Amino acid sequence: MENNKEYFERLVRSHKDTIYTVCYMFSKDEDEVADLFQETLINIWKGLPSFSGEEGALRGWIYRVALNTCISLDRKKRRRNTVPLTMDVNLFDPSSESRVQRADQLHNRICQLQPFDRAIVLLWLEDLPYEEIGQILGISAKNVSVRLVRIREQMKRMK
Incomplete structure (x- = not known):
């Protein structure tokens, strides 16, 4: 199990930017992006034992896992009809x-x-x-x- 853990840690370090980019495309909210990222890591961890491809196919597999995770959670979110409650509206933003x-x-x-x-x-x-x-x-x-x-x-x- 330790070998899988070390492999997973290396994999996350080398592909975290890719995973984050996918998650960011599905939400701009930092907390939600963090949730998507975490959920993607969980799904990668769960799917790692069944991944039988070679290193070259790993990048595509990670994209698929991240996309499928984000798409699934996005569909669930859309079905819930939530209204975000934010009060930190800045009507004049000098950096715009x-x-x-x-x-x-x-x-x-x-x-x-x-x-x-x-x-x-x-x-x-x-x-x-x-x-x-x-x-x-x-x-x-x-x-x-x-x-x-x-x-x-x-x-x-x-x-």
Whole structure:
């Protein structure tokens, strides 16, 4: 068991940025991102004994586990119809530069996408080739290409 624990710790250290990026694409709230991250780590730990791939396939497997975890929790959250209670509204934020606003706008538009489309955009933003995105999501590279064109058009129409 110690060997698995050491392997898991190494795996988390080397892939924590990837896992965090996936979690961040599903929520901007720090606490919720931390919950998604923790839940993803639990699912990786549970699935590690059944992972039979080689090191090269590990990155794709981690993406799939993180995406599936976030998509599942996102679906549960949407079914609950919760209303966030925040009172720390800053109506005048001097740091709101145009670049920050564009990044927030992009993040908000990505969050409006369906979970599968959000996953495609996330993987594309990570500079993964279409073939690898397709392998991770179980679709063809051509389908990735077509979906990205449609997603871009959809995001242009968003407000």
